[in-house]
Amino acid sequence: MANGKIVQLGSYAASKQKNSISGLSSGAFMTVQLHLARSASFAGAGIIAGGPFRCAETYQAGGMVTPQDSRIENSLYICMNPLIPATSPDAQRLVGMARETAQAGLIDDVANLADDRLYIFTGSEDDVVYSDVVLRTREFYEMLGVKQENIAYHDNIPAGHSIITDNPEDSALATNQPPYINNGGFMQSHDILRHIYGPLKPPAEQLTGQLQCFDQTEFLGDDAPWASMSKFGYAYIPSKVLAGEVAEPRVHIALHGCKQGYNYTDYVNGRADIANQPPYGNRYFTTTGYNHIAESNDIIVLYPQAEGTDNGEIQNPDGCWDWWGYSTRYAESPYYSREAVQIKAIHKMLDRLCA
Amino acid sequence: MNKFPATVSLNPIKNENLVAESAAFATSTVAPLAHAMTAQRLMQKDTSHLMNNGALSMALAARLWDPSVWSELTQMQAAIAQRLELQNQNWRKGFAILAEDYAQLRQANTMSKLLEKQGNLISQSADLMTSQATDFVALLENIDVDFGYWASQKL
Numbered sequence: 001m002a003n004g005k006i007v008q009l010g011s012y013a014a015s016k017q018k019n020s021i022s023g024l025s026s027g028a029f030m031t032v033q034l035h036l037a038r039s040a041s042f043a044g045a046g047i048i049a050g051g052p053f054r055c056a057e058t059y060q061a062g063g064m065v066t067p068q069d070s071r072i073e074n075s076l077y078i079c080m081n082p083l084i085p086a087t088s089p090d091a092q093r094l095v096g097m098a099r100e101t102a103q104a105g106l107i108d109d110v111a112n113l114a115d116d117r118l119y120i121f122t123g124s125e126d127d128v129v130y131s132d133v134v135l136r137t138r139e140f141y142e143m144l145g146v147k148q149e150n151i152a153y154h155d156n157i158p159a160g161h162s163i164i165t166d167n168p169e170d171s172a173l174a175t176n177q178p179p180y181i182n183n184g185g186f187m188q189s190h191d192i193l194r195h196i197y198g199p200l201k202p203p204a205e206q207l208t209g210q211l212q213c214f215d216q217t218e219f220l221g222d223d224a225p226w227a228s229m230s231k232f233g234y235a236y237i238p239s240k241v242l243a244g245e246v247a248e249p250r251v252h253i254a255l256h257g258c259k260q261g262y263n264y265t266d267y268v269n270g271r272a273d274i275a276n277q278p279p280y281g282n283r284y285f286t287t288t289g290y291n292h293i294a295e296s297n298d299i300i301v302l303y304p305q306a307e308g309t310d311n312g313e314i315q316n317p318d319g320c321w322d323w324w325g326y327s328t329r330y331a332e333s334p335y336y337s338r339e340a341v342q343i344k345a346i347h348k349m350l351d352r353l354c355a
Numbered sequence: 356m357n358k359f360p361a362t363v364s365l366n367p368i369k370n371e372n373l374v375a376e377s378a379a380f381a382t383s384t385v386a387p388l389a390h391a392m393t394a395q396r397l398m399q400k401d402t403s404h405l406m407n408n409g410a411l412s413m414a415l416a417a418r419l420w421d422p423s424v425w426s427e428l429t430q431m432q433a434a435i436a437q438r439l440e441l442q443n444q445n446w447r448k449g450f451a452i453l454a455e456d457y458a459q460l461r462q463a464n465t466m467s468k469l470l471e472k473q474g475n476l477i478s479q480s481a482d483l484m485t486s487q488a489t490d491f492v493a494l495l496e497n498i499d500v501d502f503g504y505w506a507s508q509k510l
Contacts, residue, residue, distance in 0.1 A: 059504035063403030064396070076493075077500040083434040086427050087501040090508070 006232065009214040011355040012241055014300060015248040019350060020196045022046030022119070022189070024163045024180060025129060026306075027255030029055075029079075029323035030343075032137065033336045034253070036098060037343050039112035041350060046119040046192030048163055049129040049257075052140035053098050054336055055079040055089035056324040068325065075324040080129050088132040091139040098144065106337040110144050117150045119195040121188065123159025125174040131155055152195045157184065163257075163288055164188040170287075178259045178266075179280035187289035193252065193299065203292035208239040211291065216305065219345040219352075226327050227341045228316045230263050230305040233349065236291040238298050246298040251353050253302045253346065256284040258318040261305045267317060300353055304346045404499040411506035418509055427505065435498060442490050449483040 019042055023031040028050020035045045036053050056071040058078050065073070082088040102110045118141055122134035138153050157164075160175045162182035170183040187203070194200050216233040217224055241249045259266075262281040266273045285291075285303040294301045310317035316326050322342050325335045333339035338347070418424050456476050463469035 059500070059507065061404055061407050061500070061503050063407055064399045065403055069400060073496065073500045077497040078504060081497060083438075083497060083501045084427060084430040084505075086430075086508070087505050 005213070007212050007214055008218075009212070009233075009235060009349060009352050010237070012237070012249055012300060012353055013247075014251045014350075014354045016041065016354050018043045018248070019251040019253070019354075020044045020046070020193070021253040021255070022048070022192050023050065023255030023257070023321070024048040024260070025050065025161065025257030026320035026323060027257045027260075028129075030255050030321035033323060033340075034343050034346060035116075036101075036110065036113070037107040037336065037338045037340070038347050039108040039110065039116070041347070042116065044117035044119075044196035046121075046189075046196065047134070047137055048121045048188065049123070049126055049134060049161055050137060051079040051129065051133045051323075052089055052091055052094045052137045054094055054101070055133070055136070057097070058089045058093070071324045079133055079323075081127075082130060082132055085132045085135075088130070089136045091136045091143060094136075094140055095143040098140075101336070106334070106339075108338070113141070114145045114147070115150070116146060117152075117196045118146060119152045119154075119192045121154045121157075123157055123161065123174075124155060125158050125176070126161045127176050128161035152191075159184055163284075165288055167287055179283055180257055180260060181280070181283055181288065187293070189254070189289040190293050193290075193293055193297070197250070197297070197299075200293060201296040203289065204295035205292075207236075207291055207295055209242055209291075209295050210237050211235075211285070212237060216345070216349075219348040220341070223329075223341040223345070226314055226329055227345060228306055228309040228314055228319070228322065228327060229342060229345060230261055230307040232262065233305050234262070234285045234303040235353075236285070236294055236301040236303075238295045238300065240298050241300060249298050249300055251300045251302060251350060252290065252294065253304065253350065254285070254288070254290050255304065255321060256306070258320040260284045261307050261319045263305070263307055264319045265308065267308075302346075302349055302353065304342075304349060306342070401496075401499070404503060408499060408503050408506065411503060411510065414510050415506050421509075424509055431502070431505070435494070438494055438497075442487065442494070445490070446483070446487055449479075449486075453479060453483065 017040070021031050021034055021042055022045060025048070028047045031045050031047055032050055032053050035042055056075040056079055058074050060067065060070045078087060078089055098110055101107050120134060120138050122129070122131040124131060135155070138151060141151060142148060159173050159182060162171070162175065162180045164173070164182055164184035164186060166185050166187055167183055170181045171177070173182050173184045175182050190203060212235050213232050214235060215231065216229055217231055220227045220229060238249070240246050264281055266276070290301045306319050306321050308317050308319040314326050316322070322335045322340070327341045328335045329341070338344065415424065453476065456472070456479065460469065460472050460476070463472055
């Protein structure tokens with residue numbers, strides 16, 4: 001654990017091209033955004049229950065429906081719960097938008113994606129982000145030129161909306177409720193990293209590295225008020241990396257989903273239930289298996305943290321990563337771009353580890 | 356905690372300046388007007404969806420010969436029926452929980468416990484009603500958005 005100490009995120013001369021990213025739900029939507037926005041920095045991505053890039057902009061109704069309202073409606077009813085497959089996001093159109101965004105210089109060149117390796121998962125019992133949407137994510141990447149053999153697509157496991165573990169105390173596999181960590185008899189994080197990096201050593205029995213708690217606000221700067229990111233983030237630094245014995249260690253960024261940040265507090269009847277804060281806030285970065293396989297394979301794991309904000313201006317009560325635009329302040333730095341508040345902050349953390 | 360198979364609505368306010376600003380606004384005379392305007396804006400938005408979808412439906416009439424249009428319309432109707440059935444199941448589950456709690460009122464052995472249990476029952480009833488209402492409105496919004504999107508693709 002972090003031993004109660006707050007440290008400054010360190011520099012470990014990590015690789016600048018062999019890094020990867022994964023996430024669940026809003027973390028998966030953000031994984032896709034970050035992967036595209038900074039594709040030059042990544043070799044692969046793991047997407048658990050996430051939709052394609054800018055899917056919240058799939059459909060704009062006419063009349064009094066503003067683009068902001070439209071993005072929220074799209075995210076809820078097209079990118080999460082479409083009534084039928086035909087009302088899920090249009091991958092072809094979103095590919096066009098991604099190419100235009102790259103040509104406008106807002107994200108990295110999409111050609112960087114061609115040799116990336118992708119793990120894409122949707123549980124067949126997921127009723128939060130439907131499988132029809134996740135299928136579009138696969139199609140989206142294929143249309144962008146990612147080789148089919150580089151994509152591991154799984155849709156036949158009867159899992160609810162969750163990251164899957166083999167922890168006996170986690171929820172039953174088909175569950176669709178917080179903390180969205182379900183027991184399916186295997187560690188999904190290990191499958192993700194093995195798919196991205198190829199054969200890896202078995203996970204360590206004991207963690208001999210450090211799980212560090214660092215101050216995220218130094219990476220937010222003036223953007224902090226609308227970033228909806230927590231004060232602290234976490235990073236697991238393997239023992240050999242700490243000892244300086246690894247040349248160019250790889251970094252994996254693991255993004256939690258909604259209601260999974262360390263300081264998430266449930267709200268009942270519109271008020272924070274501070275007397276009964278859920279006890280699972282640290283489970284995503286301690287029990288999902290990333291750290292044990294990272295220890296034996298010298299991979300740094302970075303766990304940025306989002307937090308709930310719902311103050312009228314920013315409407316993100318569940319502490320989700322921004323994939324529908326709540327953090328956009330300036331037209332030149334929209335929520336999906338390299339300069340978006342959250343994407344910029346997370347990439348600055350990666351830059352620090354690589355320095 | 357809510358025991359029903361439904362989510363709760365959320366509205367926390369953290370920032371101190373914002374709390375002061377909100378308090379000042381809440382006591383001002385324009386607050387009811389502002390709330391009415393918000394409700395009006397949302398109703399206008401829904402009306403806009405309806406008008407838009409009405410126009411799309413008219414235009415879609417020319418495509419009624421297309422089996423894919425019929426097939427997907429039927430799928431959409433089935434999906435709506437399925438969601439209504441799920442909502443019905445949630446209502447029945449919630450009602451069963453309420454009935455169970457009501458039966459347990461007799462086990463209270465102090466007046467304060469009896470009052471607490473009665474209060475819990477009232478709160479849980481309100482939660483059930485609220486979740487049913489919000490789920491139903493969310494389904495209507497879902498239909499509005501998805502039909503508009505689907506019809507615009509078919510034209």
